[in-house]
Amino acid sequence: MNNTINTIKNQTLTYQQKVMQLAREAENSVQVLDIPQDVKEYMDKGIICDMFEGNAPYRPRYILPDYHRFMKQGSEFLELQPPKDIWEAVNYLLILYKHVPSITSFPVFLGELDQLLEPFIDNEEEAYKAIKLFLTHIDRTLTDSFVHANIGPKATKAGRLILKAERELKNAVPNLTLKYSKDSEKEFALEAITTGLEVSKPYFANHQMYVKDFGEGYGTASCYNGLPIGGGSYTLVRLNLKKLAEEAGNLEDFIKIYIPRAVQRMNALIDVRIRFQVEESGFFESSFLVEEGLIQQDRFTAMFGMFGLAQCVNLLLNAKVQEERYGHSEKAMTLGYDIVKTIEREVNAHQNPYCNVTGNRFLLHAQSGISADVEETAGCRIPIGEEPELLDHILHAAKFHPLFPSGVSDIFTFETTARNNPEFILDIIQGAMEKGLRMFAFSCSDNDLMRITGYLVKKSEMKKLKDGNQTLHDTVALGLEAVEKQNLFARRVTQHD
Amino acid sequence: MTKANVHKIIPFSAVDGPGNRMVIFLQGCNFDCAYCHNPETIALCNHCAICLKACPYDALAWENGKVCWNEKLCHHCDHCIKACPHTSSPKVREMNIEDVISHMEKVKPFISGITVSGGECTLQIDFVKALFQRAKEMGLTTFLDTNGFVSQDAFIFLGDDMDMAMVDLKTWNEEAHRELTGKDNTLVLQSIRYLAEQHKLYEVRTVIVPGLLDNHQTVKMVSQLLSALDQNIRYKLIRFRPMGVRKKAASLEEPSDILMEELSDIARNEGCKHVIVV
Ligand code: SF4
Ligand code: SF4
Numbered sequence: 001m002n003n004t005i006n007t008i009k010n011q012t013l014t015y016q017q018k019v020m021q022l023a024r025e026a027e028n029s030v031q032v033l034d035i036p037q038d039v040k041e042y043m044d045k046g047i048i049c050d051m052f053e054g055n056a057p058y059r060p061r062y063i064l065p066d067y068h069r070f071m072k073q074g075s076e077f078l079e080l081q082p083p084k085d086i087w088e089a090v091n092y093l094l095i096l097y098k099h100v101p102s103i104t105s106f107p108v109f110l111g112e113l114d115q116l117l118e119p120f121i122d123n124e125e126e127a128y129k130a131i132k133l134f135l136t137h138i139d140r141t142l143t144d145s146f147v148h149a150n151i152g153p154k155a156t157k158a159g160r161l162i163l164k165a166e167r168e169l170k171n172a173v174p175n176l177t178l179k180y181s182k183d184s185e186k187e188f189a190l191e192a193i194t195t196g197l198e199v200s201k202p203y204f205a206n207h208q209m210y211v212k213d214f215g216e217g218y219g220t221a222s223c224y225n226g227l228p229i230g231g232g233s234y235t236l237v238r239l240n241l242k243k244l245a246e247e248a249g250n251l252e253d254f255i256k257i258y259i260p261r262a263v264q265r266m267n268a269l270i271d272v273r274i275r276f277q278v279e280e281s282g283f284f285e286s287s288f289l290v291e292e293g294l295i296q297q298d299r300f301t302a303m304f305g306m307f308g309l310a311q312c313v314n315l316l317l318n319a320k321v322q323e324e325r326y327g328h329s330e331k332a333m334t335l336g337y338d339i340v341k342t343i344e345r346e347v348n349a350h351q352n353p354y355c356n357v358t359g360n361r362f363l364l365h366a367q368s369g370i371s372a373d374v375e376e377t378a379g380c381r382i383p384i385g386e387e388p389e390l391l392d393h394i395l396h397a398a399k400f401h402p403l404f405p406s407g408v409s410d411i412f413t414f415e416t417t418a419r420n421n422p423e424f425i426l427d428i429i430q431g432a433m434e435k436g437l438r439m440f441a442f443s444c445s446d447n448d449l450m451r452i453t454g455y456l457v458k459k460s461e462m463k464k465l466k467d468g469n470q471t472l473h474d475t476v477a478l479g480l481e482a483v484e485k486q487n488l489f490a491r492r493v494t495q496h497d
Numbered sequence: 498m499t500k501a502n503v504h505k506i507i508p509f510s511a512v513d514g515p516g517n518r519m520v521i522f523l524q525g526c527n528f529d530c531a532y533c534h535n536p537e538t539i540a541l542c543n544h545c546a547i548c549l550k551a552c553p554y555d556a557l558a559w560e561n562g563k564v565c566w567n568e569k570l571c572h573h574c575d576h577c578i579k580a581c582p583h584t585s586s587p588k589v590r591e592m593n594i595e596d597v598i599s600h601m602e603k604v605k606p607f608i609s610g611i612t613v614s615g616g617e618c619t620l621q622i623d624f625v626k627a628l629f630q631r632a633k634e635m636g637l638t639t640f641l642d643t644n645g646f647v648s649q650d651a652f653i654f655l656g657d658d659m660d661m662a663m664v665d666l667k668t669w670n671e672e673a674h675r676e677l678t679g680k681d682n683t684l685v686l687q688s689i690r691y692l693a694e695q696h697k698l699y700e701v702r703t704v705i706v707p708g709l710l711d712n713h714q715t716v717k718m719v720s721q722l723l724s725a726l727d728q729n730i731r732y733k734l735i736r737f738r739p740m741g742v743r744k745k746a747a748s749l750e751e752p753s754d755i756l757m758e759e760l761s762d763i764a765r766n767e768g769c770k771h772v773i774v775v
Contacts, residue, residue, distance in 0.1 A: 394607075435606060
């Protein structure tokens with residue numbers, strides 16, 4: 001009750017932000033999930049975290065509609081014919097976006113935008129205007145940095161116009177991923193890099209690796225989550241490896257007893273959440289997205305998140321000096337790898353009948369942390385401020401990325417002189433992917449847009465909020481909290497001599 | 498077996514040619530520029546042992562009449578370099594081709610190629626040639642960073658094992674050049690012309706030092722020369738920075754943004770298409 005009235009009276013929340021907050025309060029006033037006692041115990045200890053998903057999951061956390069299908073067939077429910085020109089295309093997409101549920105109520109996946117719009121690019125000047133308005137509309141109404149669009153891997157006119165508009169608009173939303181493979185046109189990749197050095201997006205996603213894991217029908221949604229298009233993820237639950245290591249106290253027990261136990265409890269919680277969604281919530285029986293074939297229940301899976309691997313490893317090795325710590329020692333890296341591999345084995349030993357699309361198994365996810373995390377580093381990242389030189393940093397990350405099909409990323413910050421030589425970064429990205437990197441995020445040290453963990457927030461907006469003003473995007477508050485608690489400005493900047 | 502004195506190797510560089518490049522800095526230079534940004538690359542170590550006491554981490558030792566550097570213990574604080582009165586460094590290593598190749602192998606997926614720099618790398622040209630040959634076999638491009646004070650024969654000797662070169666032109670004025678480097682600039686200009694004719698001149702560089710040189714004249718004349726040779730040759734104007742220079746140059750003034758802008762306008766007006774300011 002207290003929260004409710006506080007939300008109502010809060011002057012830094014916009015009206016929309018209040019409505020969503022209040023909906024969350026309402027959802028959390030009921031108890032419908034039958035969570036086993038031992039799982040609750042781990043949740044109370046903070047070892048398992050349900051990511052504030054709510055007590056009564058009435059929609060999947062991440063939905064990736066099949067927008068290609070929508071463009072081909074229109075929508076009976078929305079009373080839309082298939083679009084015939086660029087103006088109809090962007091408008092119809094905008095209409096659909098507002099009907100795609102998610103954990104934040106904003107769509108976390110906007111589709112493979114370049115492919116969706118390419119058939120409608122006749123007059124480039126007109127198309128550019130349409131795309132700019134489209135992107136501005138997205139930024140001002142889907143006010144959440146987890147809203148994510150994809151382009152690539154092939155160069156298209158639409159893809160170029162989108163990149164150009166991003167450079168011009170410098171908006172925080174949408175988050176953007178370029179699916180990149182060696183076959184992507186070099187000029188296009190270089191244009192994407194030039195864009196990234198100004199607006200900290202797009203990500204470069206390792207297309208080959210994703211296709212191997214998912215087939216061609218994958219998208220990146222929300223922060224950097226790889227998931228099947230036409231489906232998505234019911235839920236994301238995360239395991240705090242640091243806290244688990246603290247509880248275990250020593251390496252042997254950690255591997256032999258605590259990992260299997262924690263994984264079993266995580267699985268139990270994920271099972272409960274999925275069961276409610278599929279069997280009780282009525283979502284899949286009532287959503288027009290299902291009815292019209294834009295999503296299918298059998299293309300949904302679930303994400304098994306983990307974070308704080310660095311602290312976990314340092315703790316178990318009692319590594320104090322830098323040479324022995326995670327990110328700097330071979331031994332620490334090997335242990336980290338073995339831990340994730342052990343978790344993977346345990347996770348794969350469990351089956352859930354509603355995760356058909358991934359062989360009835362949950363997908364590992366290197367969870368990027370939430371703004372309130374103070375002591376734990378995102379996923380399997382090296383702690384901020386402790387990052388080694390770029391080459392070693394990449395080789396370290398590349399060892400772990402293949403283990404996380406549903407998402408992992410590392411962020412690399414370059415000096416401004418890199419703008420004179422975008423090929424420099426392309427060379428690095430290519431090498432990184434050859435070595436196993438899945439998601440390469442980069443930016444320039446002086447960009448206003450800052451990648452917090454996976455999402456983007458403007459430094460100028462965070463300042464505005466800090467000074468007590470309202471901001472349009474709900475993620476600004478998360479960004480500000482993260483910046484203040486996690487020392488994000490101390491990220492290593494690569495000098496290039 | 499060809500060997501070289503290697504000052505250091507950096508795996509990634511954004512500023513030494515196209516794409517990402519591994520740079521091998523060779524020790525020893527035939528110029529002695531007042532404003533040199535890396536004076537510790539100029540001379541070979543004479544094992545006078547003065548730097549020995551300067552190391553706070555026991556990374557330097559005296560063995561068989563020589564100063565020996567222990568890389569494992571080194572914290573790269575550069576106290577030794579500051580203590581050296583002979584523009585050298587105790588961290589220079591004698592390396593053979595295979596030693597360098599092993600570095601290249603680790604970095605290869607990440608780079609377009611290698612750049613050999615210095616000091617003045619053409620002083621160890623046999624090594625450069627052998628290294629370039631091996632790099633080519635690995636599918637890497639080969640760039641040379643030189644002060645240009647080298648006879649044409651050197652470039653003929655390198656032939657197609659060298660893809661392209663970058664040359665420093667310090668100042669157009671002959672007198673000033675002699676004063677600054679101890680040498681004429683005639684040979685440097687010859688190198689620039691020759692490399693351009695061979696389509697192997699990637700870039701010319703000039704460090705802008707307001708208090709010391711007539712930067713306007715140099716930029717104007719170099720730009721004229723380059724645009725007559727090939728307008729696409731890059732002309733890079735580098736800000737003088739007092740970091741890392743010797744005492745006598747530390748008080749020299751840094752160029753302002755306005756001056757850099759003015760000079761790059763001159764270069765563009767003279768017809769250079771790729772003017773870069775760093
Ligand atoms: S590096 Fe300099 S100070 Fe040290 S031994 Fe060599 S010449 Fe002497
Ligand atoms: S840089 Fe020189 S002084 Fe510093 S630790 Fe290394 S060897 Fe010693």
